[in-house]
Amino acid sequence: MSSDFIAIGHIDDIPQRGARCVNTAFGRIAVFRTAEDEVFAIDDRCPHKGGPLSEGMVHGRAVTCPLHNMVISLESGTAQGADEGEVQTYPVRVENGRLSIALSALPMAAE
Numbered sequence: 001m002s003s004d005f006i007a008i009g010h011i012d013d014i015p016q017r018g019a020r021c022v023n024t025a026f027g028r029i030a031v032f033r034t035a036e037d038e039v040f041a042i043d044d045r046c047p048h049k050g051g052p053l054s055e056g057m058v059h060g061r062a063v064t065c066p067l068h069n070m071v072i073s074l075e076s077g078t079a080q081g082a083d084e085g086e087v088q089t090y091p092v093r094v095e096n097g098r099l100s101i102a103l104s105a106l107p108m109a110a111e
Contacts, residue, residue, distance in 0.1 A: 005093055005100035011039060012097065019054040019063075024106055029090060030054035031099065032063060032074055040074035041092045041101055047072075047085025 014020050014033040021044055022029045030044035030053050038061065044054045051067030061074045071080045072087060079085040091102040 004103045005091075006103050008092075008099050008101050010097050011037065011094055011099055013099075014039070017058040019056075019058070021054050022101065026106060028054075029101070030063075031092065031101070032058055034058060034061060034074070039092045039094055039099060041090040042072065042074060042077050043087040045087065046070055047079055047087055053087070 008022050008031060009020070011033060014031060016033055016037065017035050019030045019032045022031060028044040029041050031039065031041045033039055040061070042053065044052055046053055046065040046067065048065065048070045049067050051065040053063050053065060053072060055066045056063040062071050063074060064071050072078070073080070077087040077089040090105045093100045
């Protein structure tokens with residue numbers, strides 16, 4: 001497995017219990033910062049109705065979709081609630097406040 005990471009910003013760019021998005025050629029990735037300064041990255045699209053998870057409320061290690069209140073685990077990407085589903089998670093590294101995401105985890109281009 002490749003260990004190449006790409007820089008995506010600084011932890012201070014993301015408010016506690018907030019998110020910012022990284023646009024890739026394959027879609028938007030939401031990068032979240034918890035109240036405890038943990039950082040997680042997941043697809044910015046709820047598996048239920050496609051809501052923007054980056055606009056949801058962060059609580060603990062989860063985010064609630066702003067459209068239909070589906071709760072998504074930031075650790076596993078698994079949805080909890082009436083509908084099942086999951087989103088892709090991405091490894092994030094924090095070194096001296098600088099954030100980077102694993103390039104090898106980004107989706108491959110569709111053929």
